[in-house]
Amino acid sequence: MQECTQECPQECPQECPQEAFRAQRSRLVGLLGAGSQEGFEQVLDRLLAHDVLSWEDYEGLRGPGQPLSHAARRLLDTVGSKGAWGCEQLLAAVREAQADGRAPEPRGRWDPRAPQPARELRCHRPALVRRLHGHVEGALDLAQARGLVSPYECDEIRLPIFTAAQRARRLLDLAAVKANGLAAFLLQHAEALPAPLALSVEDAACQKFTAKLRSTVSAQARFLSSYDGAESLCLEDVYTETALELGAEAGGPGAATLGLEALFSAGASRNADADTVLVVGEAGSGKTTLLQRLHLLWASGRAFREFLLVFPFSCRQLQRLAGPLSVRALLFEHCCWPDLGRQAVFQFLLAHPHRVLLTFDGFDEFPHRFTDEAAAERHCSPTDPTSVQSLLFNLLQGNLLKDARKLLTSRPDAVSAALRRHLRAELLLRGFSEDGIERYLRKRHREPGVADRLVRLLRAASALHGLCHRPVFAWMVSKCHRELLLQAGGSPRTTTDMYLLILQHFLLRAGPPDAAPHGPGPGLLRARLPALLHLGRLALRGLGASCYVFSAAQLQAAGVDGADVSLGFLVPAKSSVAPAGPPPLEFLHITFQCFFAAFYLVLGADVRPSWLRHLFNGRPPTGSSLLARLLPALCVRGPPGEEEEEEEGEEEEEGGVEAWLRRAEPHNLQMTAAFLAGLLSGEHRGLLAACQASQKALLRRRACARRCLARSLRRHFCAIPPALPGEAKSVHALPGFLWLVRSLHELREERLARRAARGLDVGHLKLTFCGVGPAECAALAFVLRHLRRPVALQLDHNAVGDVGVEQLLPCLAVCKAL
Numbered sequence: 001m002q003e004c005t006q007e008c009p010q011e012c013p014q015e016c017p018q019e020a021f022r023a024q025r026s027r028l029v030g031l032l033g034a035g036s037q038e039g040f041e042q043v044l045d046r047l048l049a050h051d052v053l054s055w056e057d058y059e060g061l062r063g064p065g066q067p068l069s070h071a072a073r074r075l076l077d078t079v080g081s082k083g084a085w086g087c088e089q090l091l092a093a094v095r096e097a098q099a100d101g102r103a104p105e106p107r108g109r110w111d112p113r114a115p116q117p118a119r120e121l122r123c124h125r126p127a128l129v130r131r132l133h134g135h136v137e138g139a140l141d142l143a144q145a146r147g148l149v150s151p152y153e154c155d156e157i158r159l160p161i162f163t164a165a166q167r168a169r170r171l172l173d174l175a176a177v178k179a180n181g182l183a184a185f186l187l188q189h190a191e192a193l194p195a196p197l198a199l200s201v202e203d204a205a206c207q208k209f210t211a212k213l214r215s216t217v218s219a220q221a222r223f224l225s226s227y228d229g230a231e232s233l234c235l236e237d238v239y240t241e242t243a244l245e246l247g248a249e250a251g252g253p254g255a256a257t258l259g260l261e262a263l264f265s266a267g268a269s270r271n272a273d274a275d276t277v278l279v280v281g282e283a284g285s286g287k288t289t290l291l292q293r294l295h296l297l298w299a300s301g302r303a304f305r306e307f308l309l310v311f312p313f314s315c316r317q318l319q320r321l322a323g324p325l326s327v328r329a330l331l332f333e334h335c336c337w338p339d340l341g342r343q344a345v346f347q348f349l350l351a352h353p354h355r356v357l358l359t360f361d362g363f364d365e366f367p368h369r370f371t372d373e374a375a376a377e378r379h380c381s382p383t384d385p386t387s388v389q390s391l392l393f394n395l396l397q398g399n400l401l402k403d404a405r406k407l408l409t410s411r412p413d414a415v416s417a418a419l420r421r422h423l424r425a426e427l428l429l430r431g432f433s434e435d436g437i438e439r440y441l442r443k444r445h446r447e448p449g450v451a452d453r454l455v456r457l458l459r460a461a462s463a464l465h466g467l468c469h470r471p472v473f474a475w476m477v478s479k480c481h482r483e484l485l486l487q488a489g490g491s492p493r494t495t496t497d498m499y500l501l502i503l504q505h506f507l508l509r510a511g512p513p514d515a516a517p518h519g520p521g522p523g524l525l526r527a528r529l530p531a532l533l534h535l536g537r538l539a540l541r542g543l544g545a546s547c548y549v550f551s552a553a554q555l556q557a558a559g560v561d562g563a564d565v566s567l568g569f570l571v572p573a574k575s576s577v578a579p580a581g582p583p584p585l586e587f588l589h590i591t592f593q594c595f596f597a598a599f600y601l602v603l604g605a606d607v608r609p610s611w612l613r614h615l616f617n618g619r620p621p622t623g624s625s626l627l628a629r630l631l632p633a634l635c636v637r638g639p640p641g642e643e644e645e646e647e648e649g650e651e652e653e654e655g656g657v658e659a660w661l662r663r664a665e666p667h668n669l670q671m672t673a674a675f676l677a678g679l680l681s682g683e684h685r686g687l688l689a690a691c692q693a694s695q696k697a698l699l700r701r702r703a704c705a706r707r708c709l710a711r712s713l714r715r716h717f718c719a720i721p722p723a724l725p726g727e728a729k730s731v732h733a734l735p736g737f738l739w740l741v742r743s744l745h746e747l748r749e750e751r752l753a754r755r756a757a758r759g760l761d762v763g764h765l766k767l768t769f770c771g772v773g774p775a776e777c778a779a780l781a782f783v784l785r786h787l788r789r790p791v792a793l794q795l796d797h798n799a800v801g802d803v804g805v806e807q808l809l810p811c812l813a814v815c816k817a818l
């Protein structure tokens with residue numbers, strides 16, 4: 001049962017217990033349904049002991065597989081029909097269960113020689129469950145040796161899916177129906193067992209482990225790994241609240257904005273019986289930082305006190321774990337090692353799963369997709385090893401550590417319908433609000449006047465302002481604040497502009513090589529071209545292998561040497577366990593990895609222009625659904641093999657650029673495609689031409705990217721079904737559409753935008769729930785302003801905001817409704 005997140009139900013002196021009970025029904029359902037299975041079962045124990053529930057009632061209520069909230073409602077119905085005394089008992093039982101592990105052993109002692117042992121077992125059930133907790137193994141061995149239980153019955157009780165308390169209950173249940181002396185044996189055996197400590201966590205090993213875990217987590221979370229290694233910012237100093245919303249489907253049309261502390265108490269909006277809460281957000285929207293904040297608040301005891309143990313993991317880290325692994329090994333060997341009483345700590349953890357939280361950051365970086373087939377591979381034993389994939393999927397489904405909360409973060413595209421079925425709640429991270437951007441800049445720049453000037457600059461440059469709603473861009477603005485404040489020409493307008501600015505910032509800071517100029521510009525890039533291409537090749541190869549952390553051997557294979565690393569784009573990978581050798585490296589952020597991959601595709605000598613089609617490929621996967629056909633392959637890929645077959649006969653370097661492009665995750669390809677378009681845009685032609693020996697090669701790549709982008713858009717538009725008679729032609733655009741439009745905007749080619757608009761022959765463009773922010777508004781306006789016929793643009797359930805509306809101004813003339 002959750003600790004103190006809701007008020008304990010109180011008896012009201014004026015009301016009769018039944019009325020009070022009825023008045024509190026919804027609160028009681030919430031309390032029982034949102035709590036843990038263990039809390040619910042404790043309530044049942046007490047009601048059974050006090051004869052409020054008959055044995056039949058009890059059997060019916062604890063039936064497996066039903067969501068806790070259903071069981072809670074049925075319990076209230078059953079008890080409600082038993083009169084005032086029953087209601088009183090239920091309220092008392094709920095209060096007692098809320099005290100949970102903090103309560104001393106229930107009062108009252110059983111008589112080991114009671115004439116009716118089965119009756120005695122039932123009357124003292126709560127106390128017996130506590131006493132037998134953790135001792136069921138021994139009791140079973142003895143009972144089997146005396147012929148009181150069969151090996152089959154023992155195996156049934158020992159199933160690893162049961163917690164220690166559930167095993168004790170199952171043993172008592174068995175004794176209740178066996179008239180062979182098992183009940184009398186248990187009464188005597190339990191009498192001889194040591195009384196449990198009033199608070200099991202007071203066990204020295206558990207206490208020591210909790211303290212160690214808190215200090216480990218705190219050390220990991222205290223500093224914001226602010227990328228370049230040159231600065232380490234205290235999270236406390238810069239953390240700025242981001243907008244977190246409960247999915248609209250939970251609470252009707254409007255989405256509620258939540259504080260971080262309400263993450264778990266917001267209630268189950270999807271499946272009340274599930275353990276996993278998902279936070280989705282685009283790249284750079286602040287998911288990792290949000291988790292870091294949660295970890296720090298917990299470690300310092302300021303929030304999330306309902307959890308005694310919090311284990312942070314990143315999927316990037318998990319995918320590097322080779323070989324089978326058990327839950328125990330995962331928690332202890334890959335997060336925090338108990339120096340004392342490993343078994344006791346693990347038992348505690350299994351017995352109190354509702355006091356445990358596991359966080360998994362970056363599910364989009366986990367190479368295995370959560371499909372129904374993958375989820376069907378069941379693994380329920382916390383001590384037996386299995387593959388990392390099966391471990392993670394079974395944890396998320398609750399087959400492992402049932403009732404322990406799991407918090408998962410992901411980019412939206414990696415979340416499958418199969419995963420959604422196992423979610424308790426889904427929340428959307430929007431990034432910074434408008435005030436948030438300003439607060440962040442003021443926290444970052446405390447020197448007089450700087451933050452004011454930056455805020456003024458953003459207000460004047462709405463495209464840049466729009467980008468800053470993503471915290472990663474706000475970080476870049478703050479990093480390049482000198483260049484931005486000094487810049488005489490316009491400020492960055494697109495994502496690529498911003499990444500080129502920060503690229504030059506890093507190159508200048510690293511100190512130019514002898515031949516390089518001392519300021520930004522083509523000369524600076526040319527002087528560093530070999531290093532940038534090494535990094536680009538590493539980035540692209542990584543995307544192709546869903547690899548985001550690089551070993552020394554991988555760096556060497558891509559030709560990355562110490563000097564290249566010293567530029568600052570690669571940083572030591574975060575890991576909770578210190579590696580034996582030199583730490584593996586990762587890009588500052590996944591967006592940087594995509595940017596470098598795009599850089600390589602534009603300037604790499606071994607890249608054929610025709611390969612760029614894989615970035616914008618509009619070919620629908622064979623035999624796909626209508627949905628998949630409407631989506632360009634940019635967002636839905638066919639099963640591996642299909643594309644290979646189609647491409648058969650084409651020359652391809654095994655493991656070379658084309659193979660990497662084919663294998664990369666769609667969401668990374670989308671980002672890379674947008675950067676590629678931006679790098680090939682007219683605005684940056686001069687900069688890149690200075691690096692490129694052959695102008696012709698650059699032009700051919702641009703022509704190919706243009707062609708593929710136009711073809712994908714055409715396909716997308718052709719797939720729009722015709723209008724129904726008498727209705728306007730309507731289309732609900734899918735995220736793939738937005739990425740194509742974003743790429744077009746990065747390419748900044750008016751002619752192509754005009755042609756795209758001509759193809760979009762609809763009266764109603766629906767973009768609800770598409771993750772449209774101000775940056776997407778700018779891209780939409782870039783295309784839609786060329787429409788010849790007015791369109792009704794529906795943008796509900798996005799985070800457009802005032803800055804987004806400002807971005808839409810150029811196309812408002814053709815929007816008949818917004």
Ligand SMILES: Nc1ncnc2c1ncn2[C@@H]1O[C@H](COP(=O)(O)OP(=O)(O)OP(=O)(O)O)[C@@H](O)[C@H]1O
Pocket residue numbers: 224225226238239240241242281282283284285286287288289290362410411440471472473475589590591
């Ligand atoms: N709440 C915040 N307060 C201050 N800075 C933040 C906040 N959130 C994010 N940032 C800054 O933005 C950067 C990127 O954020 P973060 O890595 O958390 O995004 P993400 O959503 O996890 O990205 P990805 O999905 O690509 O891994 C952080 O390193 C940090 O500098």
